[in-house]
Amino acid sequence: MVKAISFTLLSLATAISAVAALDPIGQFKRLGACPTLGCVFPPDNAEFLAGSHFDVRVEVHAENDAKPNTAYSLTIEKLKGSQKENKHDSKPKAVDFSKWSKVKPSAQESWDFAYTKDAAAYWKAQDGDKTASTNVHVASTAWRKVQIKEPGTYKVVLKYNNGKKTEAIWTVNPTHKRKAKNVILFIGDGMTTAMITAARLISKPHTSGKYTKHMNMDQFPVLGHVMTQSLDSLITDSANSASAYNTGHKSSAGALGVYPDSSLSPFDDPKQELIAELLRRRSKKNGGAGGVGIVTTAEVQDATPAAVYSHTRNRDEKATIVDQMIHGANPVVADVILGGGGKYFHSKTGGKSLNGTDYYAAYSKERGYKVVNDRDALLKYKGKDPLLGIFHSTNMDVWMDRNVYKENLKSTPSDPTGTGLPALNQPNFDDMVIKGLEVLDRRHRKEGWFLMAEAASVDKMMHPLDYDRALADLLELDKTIGKTKEWLKRNKLDKDTLILVTADHAHSFDVYGSVDTQYFNSFSDSEELEKRNSIGTYENSGWPSYVDANGDGFPDSWDVRYTLAAGTAAFPTHREDFQISINGTRVPAVISTTSHHHYPVYEANPKFDVHGINKGATLGSSEGVGVHSLQDVPVFASGPGSNLFAGVQDNTEIFHKIAEVLGLGN
Structure with a gap:
C-alpha cells in the first residue's frame, strides 16, 4: 500500500522534524509555499514517484529598496535510513544540485512583483491605493525535467544572503507491479456526502424510513475520505485540487500541473509530470504507452479536464490550453476529448481561439482526430481514430435544461462551431462516457487506458445556489456510473478496471428540513416570519414530494409542493x-x-x-x-487496487495510488 511507502525509521524522522516548518498563518502571503525570502520549488514535504519528471526553481527575494543577493547555491543529499542507502557511509553528503541531477540550470533571471501583506493593505489596493502594495525584487534559477529514480528521502538546501538557508525534505516513492489495465476516475465536481444524501432522498423510493433502492455509488465496496486543502490555503479551487490528483503535488489556486512561481509568464512555472504523461511514456515492460480519455460537461479547457493535460499557473489561459493538448512540450494528445468549450477552437462568431487558429482543422489534420459537434454524430461514430467532440460554445447545458426545461436552450447562441445558433442536440453525460470507453477500448485494449470523466455542473450549479440543477447533474453522474459498470461487464473489462468516484473539493451544502411551498406561497412578500414557518424541522421534516415512477433515476417532476430546506454556509x-x-x-x-x-x-x-x-x-x-468549503470529500472505489483508497487520505495520495495500480514510474 502507498501509505507504507513513507520511511519511519527513528533517525530519518528526527532528521525530517529538524527541517520541517509549519505553514505560515494569515490570509495573505508573498508567494505560496515560500514563507522566507529564499524559495525552493518543489517545497518542503513534497512527494514524488520514482522516475517521474519535474522542474525545480529557486527564488531569492528582497523587498522595497533592497536588492536580492545573486550569490546563492542549491545542494541535495540522500538522508540516512532511505532505501538502498549505503550503510557504510558515516555521514550523508550534500552535493551541488546541478552536478547531482546532471541537469544544466537556466541562466539566472530577475524580475519584480508586488503583493499585499494583510487585509487592510489588500482592500486599500482594491480601492485604488497604489501605495498599499509591497514591491519585491527577485533573482531566480530553474532546472528543467529533473528525475530522481532511486526511492528514498532527500534534503534540498538553498543557501542565500550570506548564511541564510531554506531547507526542504523530498520523499521519493518506489514504483509497483501493475495491478490493473485501466482506471476510470469519475469526478463529481464539488460533490459532498451531503449532496449524495440529498440526491438519494429525491430519487430513490423508501418505505417506513428505509430505502428500497440505492444509488450506484452506494454499492461500491470501498469508501474513503479525501482531504482537499491546497498548498497555501484552506479552501481549494478545481485547478490545483484536480492537479493534486494528476501529479501527486499540492499547488495554489488557479494552477495546473505546476508550482506557481512569481515570474510574469504563466507558462514557465516549475512543472510536475502528469498521470497522462507518465502513461504515454510507460515502458514496454509495463505494458507500453496507454490510452488517455477526457470527458466533461464543462469546457474541455476548464480546470478539471485541463489538469489531465496542461501546465500553467493560470487556469484562465484557455486559448493556450487548447493548443497545449497537441502542440505543447511532449503533448498528451488524448485519444478522446469530449465536452464543451467550442469558442476556443474557432474565430467565428464568439470565437476566442489562439491567434484566430481553426483548432477543429488543426486537431483533424495534424493529429488525425475525428471531429463531431452534436449527439447524433457522436453516437454514430464507430471508428478507431482519436475523437474530439465539442458540443457547446462554453460549458454544456445542465441535465435539467437538456431534458426537462428544453426551452431554456434556445435563449443563447451556444453552437460550438460559431454559427450563432443555439446548441439543441447535446449529448448526455452517459452518451459521452460510453462512447469514450468504446474508442479507448478500440485503440488501447492491449495496453490499457486512463479515463477522467467529470460531472462539472454539480459545482457550477452549487455556486449560484441552484441546488435542484446541481443535484440533477449528480444523479446523471450516478446513472452514468451504473451504465459504465454494465458496459465494462459486457466487454469483459470489469475485472481489469479500477473505478474511482470522488470530488475535487466541497461546497458547504446540506439539508436541514423540508418546505411546504404551498404554505410558503400563501403569504405576502412582507410576511417573512410566516414564510419561514413553512420550513419543517425534526419531527416536522416530512418526506418531500419527489417521485421517480418511471425508474429513470430522476424525479418525474421537479416543481412539487414539498421540497428540501437546503442551503450552504457560504x-x-x-x-x-x-x-x-x-x-x-x-x-x-x-x-x-x-x-x-x-x-x-x-x-x-x-x-x-x-x-x-x-x-x-x-x-x-x-x-x-457561493464558494467552496473545507470539508473532506468521499472517494468510492471498485475493482483491482480499490482497497488502497479506504480510510482518510490527502488528495495527493490519489495520484500515487493510481500510479501504483497502473504500474507507472521509472
Whole structure:
C-alpha cells in the first residue's frame, strides 16, 4: 500500500522534524509555499514517484529598496535510513544540485512583483491605493525535467544572503507491479456526502424510513475520505485540487500541473509530470504507452479536464490550453476529448481561439482526430481514430435544461462551431462516457487506458445556489456510473478496471428540513416570519414530494409542493423560495450600481426569487455566488487496487495510488 511507502525509521524522522516548518498563518502571503525570502520549488514535504519528471526553481527575494543577493547555491543529499542507502557511509553528503541531477540550470533571471501583506493593505489596493502594495525584487534559477529514480528521502538546501538557508525534505516513492489495465476516475465536481444524501432522498423510493433502492455509488465496496486543502490555503479551487490528483503535488489556486512561481509568464512555472504523461511514456515492460480519455460537461479547457493535460499557473489561459493538448512540450494528445468549450477552437462568431487558429482543422489534420459537434454524430461514430467532440460554445447545458426545461436552450447562441445558433442536440453525460470507453477500448485494449470523466455542473450549479440543477447533474453522474459498470461487464473489462468516484473539493451544502411551498406561497412578500414557518424541522421534516415512477433515476417532476430546506454556509445576499427555477439557472446576486468602491459590490438580484425570504450574506461584499468549503470529500472505489483508497487520505495520495495500480514510474 502507498501509505507504507513513507520511511519511519527513528533517525530519518528526527532528521525530517529538524527541517520541517509549519505553514505560515494569515490570509495573505508573498508567494505560496515560500514563507522566507529564499524559495525552493518543489517545497518542503513534497512527494514524488520514482522516475517521474519535474522542474525545480529557486527564488531569492528582497523587498522595497533592497536588492536580492545573486550569490546563492542549491545542494541535495540522500538522508540516512532511505532505501538502498549505503550503510557504510558515516555521514550523508550534500552535493551541488546541478552536478547531482546532471541537469544544466537556466541562466539566472530577475524580475519584480508586488503583493499585499494583510487585509487592510489588500482592500486599500482594491480601492485604488497604489501605495498599499509591497514591491519585491527577485533573482531566480530553474532546472528543467529533473528525475530522481532511486526511492528514498532527500534534503534540498538553498543557501542565500550570506548564511541564510531554506531547507526542504523530498520523499521519493518506489514504483509497483501493475495491478490493473485501466482506471476510470469519475469526478463529481464539488460533490459532498451531503449532496449524495440529498440526491438519494429525491430519487430513490423508501418505505417506513428505509430505502428500497440505492444509488450506484452506494454499492461500491470501498469508501474513503479525501482531504482537499491546497498548498497555501484552506479552501481549494478545481485547478490545483484536480492537479493534486494528476501529479501527486499540492499547488495554489488557479494552477495546473505546476508550482506557481512569481515570474510574469504563466507558462514557465516549475512543472510536475502528469498521470497522462507518465502513461504515454510507460515502458514496454509495463505494458507500453496507454490510452488517455477526457470527458466533461464543462469546457474541455476548464480546470478539471485541463489538469489531465496542461501546465500553467493560470487556469484562465484557455486559448493556450487548447493548443497545449497537441502542440505543447511532449503533448498528451488524448485519444478522446469530449465536452464543451467550442469558442476556443474557432474565430467565428464568439470565437476566442489562439491567434484566430481553426483548432477543429488543426486537431483533424495534424493529429488525425475525428471531429463531431452534436449527439447524433457522436453516437454514430464507430471508428478507431482519436475523437474530439465539442458540443457547446462554453460549458454544456445542465441535465435539467437538456431534458426537462428544453426551452431554456434556445435563449443563447451556444453552437460550438460559431454559427450563432443555439446548441439543441447535446449529448448526455452517459452518451459521452460510453462512447469514450468504446474508442479507448478500440485503440488501447492491449495496453490499457486512463479515463477522467467529470460531472462539472454539480459545482457550477452549487455556486449560484441552484441546488435542484446541481443535484440533477449528480444523479446523471450516478446513472452514468451504473451504465459504465454494465458496459465494462459486457466487454469483459470489469475485472481489469479500477473505478474511482470522488470530488475535487466541497461546497458547504446540506439539508436541514423540508418546505411546504404551498404554505410558503400563501403569504405576502412582507410576511417573512410566516414564510419561514413553512420550513419543517425534526419531527416536522416530512418526506418531500419527489417521485421517480418511471425508474429513470430522476424525479418525474421537479416543481412539487414539498421540497428540501437546503442551503450552504457560504452565500451572497439573496432571496430564497426553496423552489425550482424553471426559466433557467439562478442568479442570486447582481453588482450594485450605488457602491462608492472601486471593486464590485453585490446585492440581492431583484429579478430572482422575488417572493422569497431575504438572506443576508455570509461572504464578503465582492462575492456574487457561493464558494467552496473545507470539508473532506468521499472517494468510492471498485475493482483491482480499490482497497488502497479506504480510510482518510490527502488528495495527493490519489495520484500515487493510481500510479501504483497502473504500474507507472521509472
